[in-house]
Amino acid sequence: MDLAGLLAQILNGMQYGLLLFLISSGLTLIFGVMRVINLAHGSLFMIGAYLAYVLAGATGSLWLALPASLLGGALFGGLLERVLFRRFREREHLDQVLLTFALILLFEEARAALLDNQFHSVAVPAVLDFSVRVTAEFAYSAYRIAVLGICLGIAALMFAFVERTRIGSAIRAASENAEMVDLLGIDAHRLHTLVFAAGTALAMLAGALAAPLQSVYPGMGDGFLIISFVVVVIGGLGSIAGAFWAALLIGLIDTLGKAYVPQAAGTAIYVLMAAVLVWRPAGLFARA
Amino acid sequence: MRCASPRGNLALALAALAIACMPFYASPYHMQLASTAMIAAMFALSLQLLLGGAGMVSLAQAAFFGLGAYAVHLLGRALGGPPSIFLSLPASTLVAGLAALVIGPFALRTRGFFLLMTTLAFGQMLFFVFHDTPLGGGADGVFIQRPVFAAFGVGFEVTRANRPAVFLLVNLGVLTAMYAVLWWLMRTLFGHALLGIRANEDRMRAMGHDVLRLKLAAFVLAGALAGIAGHMAALNDAFVNPELLGWHRSAEALLIVLLGGIGALHGPILGAFAYTLIGEIGQSITERQRLVEGLVILAAVLLLRHGLAGLRLRRPAPT
Secondary structure, eight states: OOOHHHHHHHHHHHHHHHHHHHHHHHHHHHHHHHHHOOTTTTHHHHHHHHHHHHHHHHHHHSSTHHHHHHHHHHHHHHHHHHHHHGGGGTTOHHHHHHHHHHHHHHHHHHHHHHSSSOOBBBOGGGGSSSEEEEOOOOOEEEEHHHHHHHHHHHHHHHHHHHHHHHHHHHHHHHOHHHHHHHHTTTTTTHHHHHHHHHHHHHHHHHHHHOOOOTOOOOTTHHHHHHHHHHHHHHHHOOHHHHHHHHHHHHHHHHHHHHHHHHHHHHHHHHHHHHHHHOOOTTTOOOOO | BOOOOHHHHHHHHHHHHHHTTTHHOOHHHHHHHHHHHHHHHHHHHHHHHHIIHOOOOOOOHHHHHHHHHHHHHHHHHHHTOOBBBHHHHHHHHHHHHEEEEEEEETTTTTTTHHHHHHHHHHHHHHHHHHHGGGGGGGGGOOOOOBBEEETTTTTOOOOOTTHHHHHHHHHHHHHHHHHHHHHHHHHHHHHHHHHHOOOOOOHHHHEEEEOOHHHHHHHHHHHHHHHHHHHHHHHHSHHHHHHHHSSSHHHHHHHHHHHHHBBBBHHHHHHHHHHHHHHHHHHOSSSSSHHHHHHHHHHHHOOOOTTGGGTTHHHHHOO
């Protein structure tokens, strides 16, 4: 096994894991605070990727797509929460599952109507279209390094926000005990809108960042959705820190698995999940 | 779970009779459509046992359905020719039931949201086994040899001409049997224990019931029934692909159950026929099938709180 190849796979795994973190942190927050299972979360990721494809095609560069996906995601998520999800606060899980399943179908159809059903590629921004030479025989894509950096920066900002601010403490309170939020006199409606907007923005940003790394195609959110659920289960529902470590773990296992034991890679993460469910049902990184 | 009243059962029996007589008045196309609806009804009935019976929401149900369908293909490949339906039907049931028996003890440690996520993940795991490995013929699916209606050299030949009618009657027979078994089951002590779990799991545990074992029994039985539905789908379509196991199909079954009404045993049958009809009408109006489907689901969750079976109720169903 050559060392340079292994190093590249580890970096790829971390970068994949950090993208997974952007998606699953939104999923886990939305679940923790709102008690909503959002199956359409993968579709939001897909919308972000398609937004990047359209904007990169129109402007010739990806740069506009990153803030646009973040801001557009926040607005879109806030709107979705206000118009649809608010009505489903007191409903059963099943109704929420079906609502978000309907959204998947509608988003897919909207994508097919507005664009097409083809695979597309998005160019890496010209500034970052080079490789960083790490050692004599190992070079790594500058864009991938930038993605690593952006994701780590966002993760750090999220930790600071959730741990240090007043709204962050409300989010933590809601994740542990929904009634406590009402007792503390926090406006639950506004908190929900904020959390859903943030989750949507993160998922769409992840989509925009991932667009140059892989093809943009119909149903691309589906795979990410399922893996994000695994991340959330392993990390512990509602836990940002849990999602972070679990996402890194899954990213590394999946990437290294695909590189070195391709036959077993598809099922390895599910076996891990089953083991976690048996051993620590509350999540691997949940506080005791 | 609410079962149809004597008058409701009479209406169901009349509907079954009307379907049985379809070879005399309906076109092959409409008979195939009725078969599709009845297979959807079998699949949704298997989910209703979990959902309306024990209050468990599962997104792995399609995986058992798909396993039942793939069992037909794998059996045919192992035998080197079309299997007898008397062999393939038990094989599908057994394979799906065994898979549920393996997954159940893991998944059923969780409840509510967690159960949804874990069943989703286990279902997708099976999906990827058929999608990523050559075991079942690959990601694009394969045409399979239909099971034959024969055993020990005695048989009944299905031709292209009589196939829609024969399959219609076979599907009707299987659906009727499945409904009758569930109708009986929900009246047994086991059925009542399941309903107790749905109403209040902790109380059942406190009363000394082995809740996990009861739930596992329901999960395995539901998996086996889904396997039967998958077998009938493979028989009808002579084609299997990994999408049969995908979670979209599980969500579709949830929709059918919701459309029909969660608390009613006959709900899935109403829901399946309504869903098939809506799809058929939608297809004739627009090519955008997902648009129609999505809007129907939205309308169902926003407006139809107790399903079609609840439309005629004077007061909300007791839960």
